[in-house]
Amino acid sequence: MTDPTDILRTTFGFSGFRGVQHSVVERVLAGERTLAVMPTGAGKSLCYQLPAVAMAGTCVVVSPLIALMHDQLRAAEAVGIRAATLTSVDDNRAETVARFRAGELDLLYVAPERASSGHFRDLLGQAKLALFAIDEAHCVSEWGHDFRPDYRLLRPLLDAFPDVPRLALTATADAHTRADILDQLGIPRDGLIVAGFDRPNIRYAISPRSNTTKQLSDIIAENPGPGIVYAQTRAQTEKLAEALARTGRPTRAYHAGLDPAVRARNQADFVASEDMVICATVAFGMGIDKPDVRFVAHAGTPKSIEAYYQETGRAGRDGDPAVAHLFWGADDFARARQRIGEVEPARQAGERARLTALGALVETAGCRRAILLRHFGEDPPESCGNCDNCLHPPKAVDASVTAQKFLSAVFRTGQMFGVGYVESVLLGKSSERSLMNGHEKLSVWGIVEEDEAALIKPVSRALLLRDALRTNPHGGLEFGPAARPILKGEATVELVLPPRRERRRRGGANS
């Protein structure tokens, strides 16, 4: 067998391995079962492509998305690797099967549903296999954020060829998911290799959403380079692209519902540009190679820490300073919680844990990076010096009493009014509505003092985030399961106040 470093140089044209690539490749070449957890861009493909070239026989790659497979195929063929895809959209399937049987393929890409068929298993028995590579391996776990039942059917196939080494790869796996992948795919604990997840040049910042367009315009003004704004809906990408054009920067929208020609053009324009802002759904960014993205802003909360890491990871691939700013709303969490109620019961615990982890990230007064890296199983320093909380330490206050007042007001007014109305009751602000409802006679009328008033909105957000409050379809607030413990004083509500507001309040008191 040729020396792997030679193949790295001659076939791939790289001068050396990056990060954990070397250890992964060594394990694979030694025939050992391995799970490689490496962030996007770390070079996962090479970990199976190089062994595929080095070893006799074919490397079978299981990959969940046909579009991704075809990208990979093109990239592999470009460096002279003998590769093929075997999917429903390939009309050269007979030829591919013949090439495989003749031992003329280094790489054979298949989707999991095909891989698990008996027919395919028979086919694999007809030629020499070098390796099984299972890409996006988190899909095998119900704990993962992207469970695909077809992945569960891979195990019998792998076990039918016990001597063929297996390499599972993923960019996104928390500790729980990782353990599950090892179990599901029959990989020993010591087969886990985790790459460093830190992206030190990315500055993380997270704030509550107030005026989205204004907040995003500020980010754009502070960051003259190209940027991505992730919106939550297709309609929002278009609205934001229009609104943000007023900053004077070129903007484009990108989502799966656009005419393919327009979408391709917008993407190409963005890749070529040095100052464009693209407003996109999360579909944007997969497989896009633009190293100089200077900021990624989220107009809404991503669906998990993994998704957040992956999406923000598209900033600063060139290693120069970049910014990731997330604007979250309590309603994002309420909606996510509602969606969890609709998924199959077996997956709800995992989804809920993911949401709780995300809540901890947005609410922390501590280092954002530390939370991210701990989530990926690392042991980072307490403080990174390059996130909002490290740069401008916020103040944590115990807002339990204000939270109790808020909950009481929601309860006394019949669990049917929105935040604004409940606030006016707490502040004792008379209106025709409050008179008509007779709410001015309530014990909670006007019980919040002037200096406490600024806490009301953040408290309402915190209560929604914790599922102490829920929003009914008409925007009215009602109790969620976490309300009672707070009312009874069994649970506290800590608030993190952004330093800017602190300053303003202090300034106000002095003048």
Ligand code: ADP
């Ligand atoms: P992943 O799948 O982990 O997101 P890829 O396999 O697509 O990452 O690789 C990301 C980029 O890094 C590709 O452009 C690839 O050619 C490049 N790359 C991978 N390994 C190396 C290496 N050892 N040296 C230099 N570039 C590399």
Ligand code: ZN
């Ligand atoms: Zn930090």
